Amino acid sequence: MKNRLSDNKYKMIAFINIVVVITVWYLLSEVFQVFRNGMLPGPNVILETFISKLNSKSPDGNTLLVHIVSSLTVVITGYIIGVVIGLPTGIFMAWYRPIDYLVRPVFDFLRCIPGLAWIPVITVWLGIDLKAKAAIIFVNVFVGTVVNVYSGIKQTDQVKIWVAQIFGASHFEILKRVALPSALPYIFTGLKVSLGMAWLGIIAAELLAAQSGLGYMIQVARNFGRADLVIVGMLTIGLIGAFLTYLLEKVEHIFVKGRN
Amino acid sequence: MSSILKINNINKIFINNNGSDKAVLQNVNFEVEENEFIVVFGPGQCGKTTLLNIIAGLEKQSSGQVFIKDKLVEKAGPDRAVVFQNIQLFPWLTALKNVEYSMKIRGFSKEEYHSEAMKYLELVGLKGFENSYPIKLSGGMKQRVGIARAYCTKPDVMLMDEPFGALDAQTRYLMQDEVLRICNTEKRTIVFITNNIEEALYLADRIVVMSDCPSTVKEVVKIDLTHPRDRTDSEFLRLRKEISAMVNRKR
Structure with a gap:
C-alpha cells in the first residue's frame, strides 16, 4: 500500500518533469526565439511536422513509417543475430575455462575496437544493403552481450555452486540451474545496453550510406536545413528505443523472479 | 554403537x-555416532567453517582423512547435506522449488520429489508458504527452508554451519527448539557449528570444544542433561562455566 502511494508520487514527479521540459522548450523557441531562422522549432511545430511526415515523402522520398520500418528491420535483424551468437559465447566463455583461454584474448582485443570503427571495412566487405548495416549492428550488440553475460556468470556465488554440488549436480547442471538463473539480471542488463548500442550503430550506418531509415531521414533533413524534421527523427528514435526497452523490461519481469 | x-x-x-x-x-580428531547431535564449539573466526567444508568435501584438507560410514570422503555429495550460515536459498525459486531442487537434480520423479518436499516443508512448519519466494520470507x-532442503536428501550426516548466527535472540531460541x-x-546425525x-x-549430545587458531580439539564433553533443557538450571550453568574456562585458559 505504502509502496503504491510513493509509486504514484514518483509518476507525478516524472509527469511534471516532462511538462516542465516541454514548457521551457516552448518558451525558448517560440516566445523568446533564442535561435534564429527556426533552428530550434517549438514543440507545436515538431508535432505538426511529425503528423505531416506520416503522409509526406519530401524531402527524402519516403514517409516516416517507411523510415521507421526500414531502420527497425536492420536493428532487429542485427540485434537478434548479435544476441543469439553473443549469449552462448559469453556463457561458455565464463563457464568453461578452456573456452575462456581460447577465446578471450581475441575477444578482449576486438572489443577495444569501437563498433563504429567497423563501418568502413564492413561497407567494403558487404556493401551498403541490409546485410552490411545488420553486420554493423551485430558488432555493437555482440560485444555488449558477451561482456555482460560473461561477468554475470562469473559472479555466481561460490556457496550457491556448493549447494548444487552437495546435491550431486554436474558442472553442466550447475550452469543450467544455478549460474544461468543467478546471472539472469545481468543478462537482461546486457540485452538492454545492447539495444541502445544497436540504435547507435544504425544511425551511424545510415548517415554514411542508405536510401531510407531514420538516420538517412535526419541526414537529408539536415542538408535541407529542416531542423524540425531532424528533431522529429531524433524523437522518433528516442520513442522507439524507449518502447523496445519497455518491452524488454516486461520480458525481464516474466523471467526474473523473486528479486527486487 | 558404530561411528x-x-x-x-x-x-x-x-x-x-x-x-x-x-x-x-x-x-x-573426533568421531560421531549415528543419530548423535554433535556441536562443534569454539571461539573466534578460526577453522570451524573450514572443518565443516572439509567434512562436506567442499574444501581440501592439507592432510588427514574424513570417513563417512568407513568410506573416504573425496568430494561433495548428498550424503552430507549442509545448512549454510547465510542459508543460500536460490532467490529465483519458491520455497517449495528450493526444497524440491535437491531431489529433482538426482532424478526422482515429479510425484516423488513434490510429495517429499511438501512433507518436509510441513515438518519445518512452513505449510502455506510453499509458493513464497525467499525475498518474502523472514x-x-x-x-x-534450508533445513528442509538438507533434510529431504536423507543425508547420513547433516552439517549445520552456525545456522542461527544471523537471527535475533528471540528467533534464535525458537529455532533451537525447532531443530530439536x-x-x-525424524532422527538424523547432526554436526552443528556454533x-x-x-x-x-x-542442543548437544556431545560438545567438541575447539581452541582458537590453529583450531584443535581441546576436549569432547558429553552433555547428559535431559531435554527440554533449562538455560538457568544450575548444572547447565556449571557446564557453561567449565567449558568457557576451557577455551579461555590459553589467553
Missing part, C-alpha cells in the same frame, strides 16, 4: 599471497 563419521588427524594450512602460511586446523523462515523438534520427529556456548549446551 558414522570419523575425522582423522585433519590439518589445514592456508598459504597467503605473500607466501607465508597459516595453520587453521591442527590434528583434529530470516527464521529461510533457515527452515525436527530431529526428534560460537555460542549457550546454544551448544542447549
